[in-house]
Amino acid sequence: MKILSLICRTRDLRKQLEQSRTKLYRVAFSWCHNSALADDLVQETLSKALKNVGQLRDPELLNSWLFRILNNCWHDHFRQHREMDDIDEIEDFRYANTDTPEDAHAQNQIVDRVRAAISQLPFGQRQVLTLVDLEEFSYAEVASILGVPAGTVMSRLCRARRSLKELLQELSPTRQTQQITPLRRVK
Numbered sequence: 001m002k003i004l005s006l007i008c009r010t011r012d013l014r015k016q017l018e019q020s021r022t023k024l025y026r027v028a029f030s031w032c033h034n035s036a037l038a039d040d041l042v043q044e045t046l047s048k049a050l051k052n053v054g055q056l057r058d059p060e061l062l063n064s065w066l067f068r069i070l071n072n073c074w075h076d077h078f079r080q081h082r083e084m085d086d087i088d089e090i091e092d093f094r095y096a097n098t099d100t101p102e103d104a105h106a107q108n109q110i111v112d113r114v115r116a117a118i119s120q121l122p123f124g125q126r127q128v129l130t131l132v133d134l135e136e137f138s139y140a141e142v143a144s145i146l147g148v149p150a151g152t153v154m155s156r157l158c159r160a161r162r163s164l165k166e167l168l169q170e171l172s173p174t175r176q177t178q179q180i181t182p183l184r185r186v187k
Contacts, residue, residue, distance in 0.1 A: 013053060013062075017046055020066050027067065031074060041077065045070040117167035125160035128153055 024045055028038035048069050049056075056065055099107075118126060131142045132153070139157075143150040 013059070016059075016062055017049060017066075020063060021046065023063070024066060024070055028070060028074070037077070041070060041073050044073045048073070113170075114164075114168065117164055120167060121160055121163055125156050125163065128156040129160040129164070132157055 021042060024042045025038055028041040028045075029035060032038055032041070045066060049066055056062065118129065121129065127146060128142060131137045131145065132139070137145065139150050139153050142153045146153070
């Protein structure tokens with residue numbers, strides 16, 4: 001008799017599990033928004049439920065038991081697929097990027113000042129300076145690009161660099177003369 005009641009209980013349980021599948025899927029999909037993952041979670045939930053059916057004491061609590069299993073499967077999925085940061089890579093990145101926001105800001109200010117100084121140069125000097133120093137063309141190539149003699153390119157470049165040096169003199173760190181007191185030797 002016990003076997004017959006166990007078989008009947010198993011058939012009823014299977015029917016209830018089949019009916020619960022759509023509810024489980026609906027909830028799993030609402031949690032993950034991925035149909036394949038929701039299907040996998042429901043499959044794993046039902047598999048665990050069938051394997052551990054002996055742990056269910058009250059058949060009326062089947063739905064809450066199933067959803068508890070689903071929730072545990074969901075958490076297990078996150079534990080298994082959680083992205084982890086490699087500490088060694090973080091340390092390497094930190095040591096490789098020693099620039100602070102203050103350094104980056106100072107660098108941007110310097111770049112802005114250099115661009116402003118270059119924009120103040122006469123057009124001919126600006127052309128030669130940008131082609132030679134920024135684009136790294138040779139004097140002969142710049143001469144052919146601009147249609148001027150190579151000597152003119154060299155003289156414009158010299159004047160542009162000199163003017164740029166004067167305009168950017170304010171960027172050089174000011175050296176403050178400090179009073180240096182000599183040390184006395186005490187015996």
